[in-house]
Amino acid sequence: MLALAGKDPVVAHVRHDLRPDEQANADRDATRRLAEALGLAFVEAAVRLRSQPGNAESLARRARYEALASLARQNGLAYVATGHHADDQLETLLLRLCRGAGVNGLRGIAPRRVEHGVTIIRPMLNERRADCQALCARAGYAWCEDASNADQSRARAALRHSVVPMLEQIFPKAPINAARVASHLRTAADCLSTQVDALLEQSARDAGALAWPRSLLRTAHPWVLGELLRRSARVLAGEIGADRIGARPVNDCVRAIVDRIGGERVFRWRNVEILICRDTVEMRERPDAG
Numbered sequence: 001m002l003a004l005a006g007k008d009p010v011v012a013h014v015r016h017d018l019r020p021d022e023q024a025n026a027d028r029d030a031t032r033r034l035a036e037a038l039g040l041a042f043v044e045a046a047v048r049l050r051s052q053p054g055n056a057e058s059l060a061r062r063a064r065y066e067a068l069a070s071l072a073r074q075n076g077l078a079y080v081a082t083g084h085h086a087d088d089q090l091e092t093l094l095l096r097l098c099r100g101a102g103v104n105g106l107r108g109i110a111p112r113r114v115e116h117g118v119t120i121i122r123p124m125l126n127e128r129r130a131d132c133q134a135l136c137a138r139a140g141y142a143w144c145e146d147a148s149n150a151d152q153s154r155a156r157a158a159l160r161h162s163v164v165p166m167l168e169q170i171f172p173k174a175p176i177n178a179a180r181v182a183s184h185l186r187t188a189a190d191c192l193s194t195q196v197d198a199l200l201e202q203s204a205r206d207a208g209a210l211a212w213p214r215s216l217l218r219t220a221h222p223w224v225l226g227e228l229l230r231r232s233a234r235v236l237a238g239e240i241g242a243d244r245i246g247a248r249p250v251n252d253c254v255r256a257i258v259d260r261i262g263g264e265r266v267f268r269w270r271n272v273e274i275l276i277c278r279d280t281v282e283m284r285e286r287p288d289a290g
Helices: 021-038 056-074 086-098 129-138 155-170 174-201 214-218 222-242 247-258
Strands: 011-016 042-047 079-081 112-115 118-121 204-206 209-213 265-268 272-276 280-285
Touching (some): 011 021, 021 042, 042 056, 056 079, 086 155, 174 222, 214 247, 222 247, 222 272, 222 280, 247 272
Parallel strands (some): 079 118
Antiparallel strands (some): 112 118, 272 280
């Protein structure tokens, strides 16, 4: 579809080492053949993840987007288009709903975002997987499926094979409706973010610390306070340092901010600590965090 638009896109593929070489090479070669059939340039990158600690899927995602952004910059391109579709959006919302995500988590896959200096766009996000497969078939391209998607020990794969088909029997338009719901929740999350931005601008900043009058934070809605705490943790500790903060520690801290108890209380998270005093709330990097 992008080729038909006449803008001469570059076809890119990122190969990682989490699958057997035979599978990974087959998908890369299929992508190269597609580019050749369309008369388009093909570029590729390889990332190594097997020996790295942490969640493999999360690491793969970060590495994949970093590699795609690098390929885009090398080729003088400002955009990276991915093939995420409405069924992906439905799976994402179900996963996050079951994991107890807040408003930001339930905004789902963004149709457009800036990442690593390029703009990620997802032009197929409102289309069903079946429609994407039909388009490929009409264009003479064989749909490729990552073999790891069949591994139902992974939550997303289990949803895709066991839950989503049953759900679609009851609600045939579930993927399209999920895309619309995610759009509504992105609007709500943007409103929430605007209020968080205002509170961040009112913070007193010092090296490795943020502070607010407690009376100011008490005027905010608990949802706003929760997101402010998460965002502040990212400001101080970075994305990786703040990505494992669950709902319970955030809610405990929010309740402590808005109650009328005096004295001094300290909440310790992964890489930051929050000091709640009678008149102030301060978040700072933990000196003992490793």
